[in-house]
Amino acid sequence: MELPYAEPYKIKMVEHIKRSTQEQRLKWIQEADYNLFNLSSDKVFIDVLTDSGTGAMSDKQWAEMMVGDESYAGSSSFLKLKETVHKITGFNYFLPTHQGRAAENVLFSALVKEGDIVPGNSHFDTTKGHIEFRKAKAVDCTIDEAFDTSNMHPFKGNVDLNKLETVFKSHPKEKIPFVVLTITCNSAGGQPVSVQNTKDVSALCKKYGIPLYFDAARFAENAYFIKKREPGYENKSIKEIAKEVFSYGDGMTMSSKKDGLVNMGGFIALNNEEVFKQATVFNIMFEGFITYGGMNGRDMGALAVGLDEATEFNYLESRVEQIAFLGQKLVDFGVPVQQPFGGHAIFLDANKFVPKIPREEYRAQALAIEIYIVGGIRGVEIGTVLADRDPVTRENRYPELELVRLAIPRRTYTNNHMEYIAVALKNIYDTREEAKSGYMIVDEAPIMRHFTAKFKKL
Numbered sequence: 001m002e003l004p005y006a007e008p009y010k011i012k013m014v015e016h017i018k019r020s021t022q023e024q025r026l027k028w029i030q031e032a033d034y035n036l037f038n039l040s041s042d043k044v045f046i047d048v049l050t051d052s053g054t055g056a057m058s059d060k061q062w063a064e065m066m067v068g069d070e071s072y073a074g075s076s077s078f079l080k081l082k083e084t085v086h087k088i089t090g091f092n093y094f095l096p097t098h099q100g101r102a103a104e105n106v107l108f109s110a111l112v113k114e115g116d117i118v119p120g121n122s123h124f125d126t127t128k129g130h131i132e133f134r135k136a137k138a139v140d141c142t143i144d145e146a147f148d149t150s151n152m153h154p155f156k157g158n159v160d161l162n163k164l165e166t167v168f169k170s171h172p173k174e175k176i177p178f179v180v181l182t183i184t185c186n187s188a189g190g191q192p193v194s195v196q197n198t199k200d201v202s203a204l205c206k207k208y209g210i211p212l213y214f215d216a217a218r219f220a221e222n223a224y225f226i227k228k229r230e231p232g233y234e235n236k237s238i239k240e241i242a243k244e245v246f247s248y249g250d251g252m253t254m255s256s257k258k259d260g261l262v263n264m265g266g267f268i269a270l271n272n273e274e275v276f277k278q279a280t281v282f283n284i285m286f287e288g289f290i291t292y293g294g295m296n297g298r299d300m301g302a303l304a305v306g307l308d309e310a311t312e313f314n315y316l317e318s319r320v321e322q323i324a325f326l327g328q329k330l331v332d333f334g335v336p337v338q339q340p341f342g343g344h345a346i347f348l349d350a351n352k353f354v355p356k357i358p359r360e361e362y363r364a365q366a367l368a369i370e371i372y373i374v375g376g377i378r379g380v381e382i383g384t385v386l387a388d389r390d391p392v393t394r395e396n397r398y399p400e401l402e403l404v405r406l407a408i409p410r411r412t413y414t415n416n417h418m419e420y421i422a423v424a425l426k427n428i429y430d431t432r433e434e435a436k437s438g439y440m441i442v443d444e445a446p447i448m449r450h451f452t453a454k455f456k457k458l
């Protein structure tokens with residue numbers, strides 16, 4: 001008999017999590033105004049709200065915490081990180097920031113002006129937020145296949161080159177400060193971008209003289225998919241693939257809370273000295289001196305080790321295949337999920353799951369709430385609530401997909417937890433005919449409303 005797969009790590013420390021009853025959860029979610037972000041974590045049994053900063057560090061990372069150098073300027077932990085970032089990305093200049101959106105804030109302060117256009121592949125919400133905050137516009141050029149949850153395209157994060165070229169042709173070059181390529185593409189479901197597409201986007205950018213930056217939060221998971229799916233890359237190491245991908249761009253912003261395998265942190269890495277100089281000014285203003293940028297020395301050390309571990313095949317296999325394990329269970333139960341499975345999360349297709357709940361009543365939000373009530377599982381809505389209102393008309397924007405994301409923290413839950421999630425979803429799916437009404441928003445912020453919006457049950 002063939003030996004089954006087993007994780008390439010064992011557990012050195014355990015953290016207890018609390019069970020609760022459905023009655024308790026009904027009361028708690030009502031008290032939280034039906035916003036899952038409002039729940040305290042002790043009211044959650046399995047927390048798959050996000051994979052951002054929620055993973056487990058290794059013993060080697062913890063050991064690095066102990067030798068962190070907290071010098072204000074030029075700490076050895078900074079130098080260790082700088083060297084690792086250069087080794088993995090190939091970029092020459094490096095600025096640490098306290099998280100990914102801070103990297104966006106610093107870089108975009110240098111590059112994005114009012115009236116600008118920033119094309120990309122389904123920009124992440126904070127990326128879009130930082131573009132729109134500067135009265136610029138994010139234009140989505142993702143391939144159409146990305147919006148069909150049952151299309152098995154291997155690289156659904158890819159950019160449609162025709163869409164991109166149309167944007168280039170219809171705006172003067174000065175109005176397009178850069179293109180942002182998100183790897184993997186979070187908003188399209190943790191879907192990868194191929195090397196070929198990256199190369200093609202890069203060539204098109206060069207033709208029009210427009211820089212290409214990566215939103216690289218999950219670049220290692222992206223490299224894993226390339227190794228598994230793109231011909232010619234099966235024998236390359238993850239580190240070789242990642243470095244090749246980065247070689248086609250001018251720079252990157254990073255949320256280290258994802259593939260950095262740490263709980264907090266971010267950075268900018270790039271090649272253009274002039275942009276680096278401009279970004280340095282904003283980094284000092286917003287984040288701190290350029291050799292710590294909002295991070296502790298010990299955290300920079302742990303990040304250096306984390307980046308190295310995250311770009312190892314054995315780690316990535318356990319990571320990405322755990323997501324697939326959950327996804328396959330759901331498919332076997334008939335639950336509608338986005339396929340191929342993403343690298344960090346499973347996305348439930350709420351349009352197919354609860355079609356009778358009107359879109360205006362936030363059907364994906366309604367499904368996310370039900371999952372919490374039934375299983376104590378906290379996922380997140382990636383649909384109309386997240387899409388915010390149009391900045392000009394203030395109307396709800398209805399995205400093509402209404403999803404509930406179950407983002408799995410790295411090295412944190414076992415496959416038994418995945419089974420538990422799958423069965424809870426099967427039970428909800430079996431009673432889906434009863435779901436006919438959703439929620440209304442009674443209070444919301446002008447931008448990124450999903451974090452704080454208050455809902456009322458209809």
Ligand SMILES: *Cc1c(COP(=O)(O)O)cnc(C)c1O
Nearest residue numbers: 099100101124126186215217255
């Ligand atoms: C998380 C994330 C960000 C923002 O990073 P934070 O560390 O949460 O500020 C930007 N882009 C992508 C693709 C992300 O996943």
